Every structure is written in C-alpha cells, then in structure tokens.
Amino acid sequence: MRIVIVGSGSIGMLMAFYLSKKGHNITLLTNRDEQAFRLKDKGLHIIHHDQQIEVVTVHAQTLLTYTNEESIDVAIVAVKSYQVEQVxxxxxxxxxxxxxxxxxxxxxxxxxPKVEKEELSVAVIEHGALRINDYTVHHTGVGQLRWxxxxxxxxxxxxxxxxxxxxLFPIQYEQNWLKMLERKLIVNACINPLTALLRVKNGELVENQHHKRMLRAVFNDVMEVLKFEHHEELWVHLCEICQRTALNRSSMLSDIEHNRQTEIDSILGYLMKKADQEQYQSNLLTFLYHSVKSQEEF
Structure with a gap:
C-alpha cells in the first residue's frame, strides 16, 4: 500500500518504521528540507528498548513540496493537534x-465534519517514543496502538x-471511536500537565507517593467531567501506562522545555468546555490549564 505520514516527530517516525516492516511503501512528510534529506540519505533508524538498532528505507520530502501522481491509500496525520487544520x-x-x-x-x-474523504479513522498511541535526531527514534516502551x-x-x-x-508493535481495533478517544484523553489530561509542571518523566508520577496523590486528584476530576464508569479499572490502566512509559518525557514536558506551543487546549481546554456544558466547576483543571499556559513561550 502507498502510505503517507504527515509529521516526522517521534510518533510519525515510529509508525513509519513498523509500517515499513509490514512491506508498505512509506513516505514521511517533514517540515524541514534538512530532515527529509537525512531520512533519505541515512534511512530511518529505530533504537529498540533492548538498545538494538534497526534501519529501514523510507521516502521523505517536505509537505510543502509534496505532490502525488498516484493515489494514496492512507494518509496518517501525526502532527500536533493545533497543526491539524492547516495540514x-x-x-x-x-x-x-x-x-x-x-x-x-x-x-x-x-x-x-470538514474532512471530505469518505473514510476517516482515529488512533491512540500508548507506546513510549523519543525522537533522538532527524532520522532516529527510540522506542522506549511497548504499549498498544488502538484505532x-x-x-x-x-x-x-x-x-x-x-x-x-x-x-513490539501490537495493534487493537476498537468499535467505539468516541469512547476510545475519551479513554486516551483521561491519560493525556492526567499525565501531560503534571509532568510538564513537575518537570518529571512519566514513571515518577506513580513512583513518588506525593506525585501519585496529585495524579489521583486530577484523575478524579477528569472522571467527573467525562462521567465514566469503572473508575478503578481506568485508574489501574493509567498507572500501567505511567509504568510502561516510565522513561518517557511527555510531549507536553518536551514542548515546555523547548519553548514550544503545547496541546493543552486540545486536552484540558476540551475538558473545560465539556465541564461548562455539564455545569461542573473544576478548579483543579482550571489551575492546571492556566499553569501550563503561563509556561508556554513560543
């Protein structure tokens, strides 16, 4: 199959590697000419969790210069949430x-509703991944790709x-896309803002007892907004993800450290709007949202 991946950060590179291993024709669309050149010149490298390195060949060019003469079977949008509309x-x-x-x-x-294509799908990535350089991604934790x-x-x-x-890259199909995204939203809303504010890796949220109590407080508020059942099952799931991606620095923490815009509006901003609709006042989520916004420098 001909597959285009828009976005060459850690997730885009991780998916490019494993889909290439399945025999697909992969094109990575980058933001910079330099990265496209390095991917074509050196190949896409992955460092597995056991430190073994593999290399695959991929096509690469910038999104601005890309044109396709042949039909693309699947386009994977792996950019930040605030970049989706432009892409x-x-x-x-x-x-x-x-x-x-x-x-x-x-x-x-x-x-x-604005997507004109007849087939549309969503995925959530529970793997730990860290981009090392323009052509190397470190697969720091094996999880699930749910779609x-x-x-x-x-x-x-x-x-x-x-x-x-x-x-190394298990894939799980889910029937209900909305519930799947809300389940991942719980994880994002609990892990990302706290790791960004505390400046810690994911694992420390459950290894440090004070951090774990903060994690539970945020989790309880998010569950109130989303009105999810089976709280304890989801709490265990959240803690397992923290453990599985223990060495990972969340994307929000990385954005703060590099003075980039975060995805806080798509995560806590979305929850705050939903809380308003439900007439639920969450002082904790409001505090977290504005704490992260105050640290954005881009």
Missing part, C-alpha cells in the same frame, strides 16, 4: 482515499495494519 487543507487537495488521525486530546474532532473507524468505506486502514501480530 487538512493540504490533504484535501491530494488524491487520498483514507485519513487516519493520531492526535493527543480531542480538539481536532471538531474538524471531522477505530469514524466512517468506513473500503477498509483501507484495516488492510494497512494487517492481521499479523507484532509483539
């Missing part, structure tokens, strides 16, 4: 059969992922 404008003009979104938070779901159709036509995404199990 979507470009993709609408290309010959793309199916689009898969991988963003944190849920702010990007407001754009779904679901928002609307379905030719089953292109299911064909892309295939049926063969990969113990």
């Amino acid at each position: 979507l404008t470009t993709l609408q003009e290309l010959n793309v059969k199916s689009i898969l979104f991988t963003q944190n938070g849920m702010g990007h779901t407001d754009l779904f 679901s159709y928002v609307r379905k036509k030719d089953n292109d995404v299911q064909v892309m992922f295939g049926n063969r199990e990969d113990s």
